[in-house]
Every structure is written in structure tokens, then in C-alpha cells.
Amino acid sequence: MSLAKRIIPCLDVDNGRVVKGVKFVDIRDAGDPVEIARRYDREGADEITFLDITATHDNRDTIVHVVEQVASEVFIPLTVGGGIRTLEDIRRMLNAGADKVGINSAAVFNPDFVREAAERFGSQCIVVAIDAKKVSSPDEPGRWEIFTHGGRKPTGIEAIAWAKKMVDYGAGEILLTSMDRDGTREGFDLPLTRAISEAVTVPVIASGGVGNLDHLADGILEGKADAVLAASIFHFAEYTIEQAKQHMASRGIEVRL
Amino acid sequence: MSSVAVIDYGMGNLHSIVKALQHADPEVDVVCVSDADAILRADRVVFPGVGAIRDCMQALNQSGLSDVIQQVAKSKPLLGICLGMQALLTDSEENGGTLCLDVFSGHVIHFPESLKDSDGNSLKIPHMGWNQVHQLQQHPLWENIPQDSRFYFVHSYYAQPDDAAIMAATTQYPEAFTCALAQDNVFAVQFHPEKSQAVGLQLLNNFLHWDGQA
Secondary structure (H helix, E strand, C coil): CCCCCEEEEEEEEECCEEEEEECCEEEEEEECHHHHHHHHHHHCCCCEEEEECCCCHHHHHHHHHHHHHHHCCCCCCEEEECCCCCHHHHHHHHHHCCCEEEECHHHHHCCHHHHHHHHHHCHHHEEEEEEEEECCCCCCCCCEEEEECCCCEEEEEEHHHHHHHHHHCCCCEEEEEECCCCCCCCCCCHHHHHHHHHHCCCCEEEECCCCCHHHHHHHHHCCCCCEEEECHHHHCCCCCHHHHHHHHHHCCCCCCC | CCEEEEECCCCCCCHHHHHHHHHHCCCCEEEEECCHHHHHHCCEEEECCCCCHHHHHHHHHHHCHHHHHHHHHCCCCEEEECHHHHCCCCEECHHHCEECCCCCCEEEEECCCCCECCCCCECCCCEEEEEEEEECCCCHHHCCCCCCEEEEEEECEEEEECCHHHEEEEEECCCEEEEEEEECCEEEECCCHHHCHHHHHHHHHHHHCCCCCC
């Protein structure tokens, strides 16, 4: 009897539609977010994450309506990330029914924003999203740095030190995405996941690169993640959440069935 | 039509709990209020909360809601959730020691540092996710909820009641801690029923039909 490892489907939402890009380009339409969230809830998702990738400011209200609609009928934790830059942005998402918000670029530009957000709303709802890319060569010990703008802009910040700092500033959870693996379907960057997970005291969600069910189990068993996040393998109904959980259970991982 | 008041004292987001109560029983009138009279008029009261205990107690003391909750605790079905549960104990060690409402006699303490599971892996704080709730007594609020069902938790502190007889359930992380308390017409849970899918809605439905008797 213990805490279950979590499976978190992620919906990338652009202008109110779920899309999935491969390495942030080549975006495919995967449907209506409310309908998809409903399906994931039925299949036993432990949480749902919405990532708002809407580029234009004018269309940002769309995600608020999506969250409102989902929160009125789906009773599991909901996280919203993408474009969270001010305390007011956080308040709007929480009022719409989100339980947590993901802060990404805004944390890099102004780390104190994380501290202010945690003080105001509590660490339990502050997820710091870290996009990391390997910068060491294959024969060197692993070194990863933080990238912003969908993996395009390097910051020179070392990922493990950054994760620890974000926890000190009040992050209640870390959402870790490997920009090398995102969209590749080659599996998580396991050394990165393990390095971050062992370095911080808060839960770590592994993200980026899931292509099959063994990848999910590897993220937990080898990456030492507390939760695994995936998008495309669930959107196009290749696998159901339930199949993913059964598979993880067959590899000895405690899940909520 | 029976009514339930969700106490709004400015701590966190009440959207989820209100929606979940409406969903659990559409026949019940759910109001979200900060006004003492409205709280005292309702048939049942839900006391939610997230965040830090000092801010919570400050908000309750300044608004006079502390007295109202203590009054409710003597008179009608009351459900404390998460920080709302912790605030019902005598005191909490959070924020350098904080006096609470003393509805349940006992203390709120932090999980010990460097917890390990049986495989030697470090356990994370906060305790976050779906864990099993082991019922220790028969209670109307556990009706139709299978033993050891998983509920959603997110917390770093937990209640330690003085009297083991009021423990309604425990959860293991990695040792057993008290995750639900029951005393007369007051029930309190550390987990979030409003975020625990079907079993959570069942617990809320049970509360909405509870007469306050064990």
C-alpha cells in the first residue's frame, strides 16, 4: 500500500483545439479539448494538463473557457501552463477551476515571480516547468541547460541547479521536459530525469519523448519520476490510459486502477 | 431542498468544491458564503482550505469566522477538507507554531525529513497524488466507498489527534498517518474529495445526506 505513480495526459491547446507538434513544429489537429479531457477522465487519468500554445494574446480567453467547462464535470486535478506571467494570470486560471499552474519562461526571466506566486497561492498549485537540453558531448558527464521559447533560446542556466533553486523559491512540483526528446517518440531522457528527481525534494513529472508504454514505465523505474506525462500516444487513441496503467502495473509499478 | 454552505474566507479557489457538491447531488442548494448568518442558516457546512495555516487562521480570526465554525461544530454536520481539517485541530507546528480552532484535540505536524520507501527511494514532500485510505471505523461518510480506495492528496503537514478513537482513516506514507477524523457531527479529511473522481463524489454525496450522527 503506497502512493500511486501518476499518469498525466497533456493537451496542447491552440485557439481552443488540441494539437500536437513534433519538436514544436508540424502541428496536427487532435480534436476538442473538453471531449478529450472527458475521455481521459473516464479512462482513469490521474490528472490532466493543458498547455496553452495560443500565440496571440487576443485568443487567450479560449483556454479559460476550456478549463471552466472541464472543471465543471471532471473531478481530478487540472493543471494549466503556457503564458502564465503574472499573479493575475494565475488567479484567472485558478478561478476558472485549475488546481495548479505551470510557470515556464516567466520563472527564467524573473525567478522571484515563483516566490511571489507560491506565497500568494501556496506551493501546492505552483508547478515550475523546465525545458532542458543536453549540452555535454556523449563522452562527458551529463550536463543539461534550460532553454526557453519552445526550446529555441538557450539561457546558459544549468538544469539541476535551476530545479533546486525553483524548489527553494516555492515550486511544489517540477514538470521536466527534455527538448531533445520532445516529439521524437524515443522515450524520456532518463539520465536527465533521474538527475533532477534525485536532486529535489518535490515530485517530478517526466515529459518529452514517449512513444510506447515501456517508455512510461522506464520514466518511473529508471528515471525515478513521480509521474509521467504524455500527449500524442493518447490523443490518437494508440493506447488508452487504462492500457498504460495495466502495463505499468505489470512492471511492478503501483498505479490507481 | 436542503442546503450546504461552503465557507469562503479568501483562502484559495472554491470553484472545484462547489462544482463537485453540485455534481454529487443536484438537488442540494450549494452556496459559497463568508457571511456568518448565511453559514449558520445552512443545513450543512463545508470548510475547505489550501495554503499556509497562519494566513488561514488570520483570515478566520479577523473575519470572526472562527467563532462561527466553532458554533457550527457544536450544532450541524461539518466537513473539513485539507487545510480546513488541519485548522480544526488544537494547533499546528507550521509557520513557527499556530493556534487553531481546537474542535479536535490534537496537533498538526510536518512529515519527517528524508523519508524513504521500502526500496530505499526518497519520498517526496509534499505528499502528492492518489493514495489509499484505510477506514478504521464504520461511518455514514464511508458508505459505498470500498476499503482502501484511492483519494487525491497534496499536503506536507498532517493531523495527530490526542484521542485515537476519533481517527476515521489512515494512509501510509510510508508510516500510517491520520487522514480522516470523525467526532460527533464533525468529519474532516486530509485528501481532496472534490478532486478524487467517483469515490470523492460519493463521499460528498454521503455528507450531503448525513444527519450528523455516527
